[in-house]
Amino acid sequence: MNVAALLEAARAKGIRIATAESCTGGMVAAALTDVAGSSDVVDRGFVTYSNGAKQDMLGVRAETLAAHGAVSEQVAREMADGALYQSDATLTVSITGIAGPGGSEHKPEGRVCFGLAMTGHKTHVETVEFGALGRANVRAAARDHALALLLGALS
Template identity: 70%
Template sequence: MTSPGDVLDAARARGVMIATAESCTGGLIAAALTEIPGSSDVLDRGFVTYSNAAKQQMLGIHSETLTAHGAVSEQIAAEMAMGALSRSEASLTVAVTGIAGPGRSEHKPEGRVCFGVATAFGVTTETVEFGAIGRSDVRAATVSHALALLLKALNG
């Protein structure tokens, strides 16, 4: 399991600033990173964009993308990650949007989380199906996976 300290150490070693764009985690990724003293030298900011309006206003998400794909989609995760990159001093961002539960949407199951990781070289996305393991566990698993994606990007 990737620790927040591992991510911060790798970012420091490479002179990289990080930003987060979070929906279903409500800021838990940024909170995990800021649990470590001295994290301010590599964590620039966190965007908590729980509503669609916040995603549009704070990150520049396109309404057409929301209409076509829904908030829980790799397309929105990509736009969130790129929006955080362009609206921060960071050179690496991670974005998450998902259905923590309980419950599901009409077409998307509980436990589905879409991730986006952006740098100046582009954005990558993926979807993970954590399953109906409960809201707290989906959110915790999302934080853990996001930290692993950040470390992977830093160790590229």
């Protein structure tokens, strides 16, 4: 992923980006801000690892968490929408998943849900089953997928 090209595409369109991350713990924001000059594009990153943080910082509803669990497209949608609302960004990406080790029959290791919100557009959500690649590899794959979603939204 060419993060510099992603940032340049956002810059050319006057778009500011925020991230809402759970299982990646800020890896997407770090990838974006590793590029010098990214401050005119990157507004902020929310690391909301706990359910309480998702609620407090992003406005994820307790009812949504109770009904669907933290690793769900419903929570990913509320995270992305919350990041849009709680920031000066016009494009946000959210990530919530099970990096491992572990998981369950219903929510296996490697399942990651993503949200992509953009001012004036319907929020997109999707789930990717990366599989039991190991914690570091699931997190890296989720980071790269989130960056690709951002780049796709700018195309």
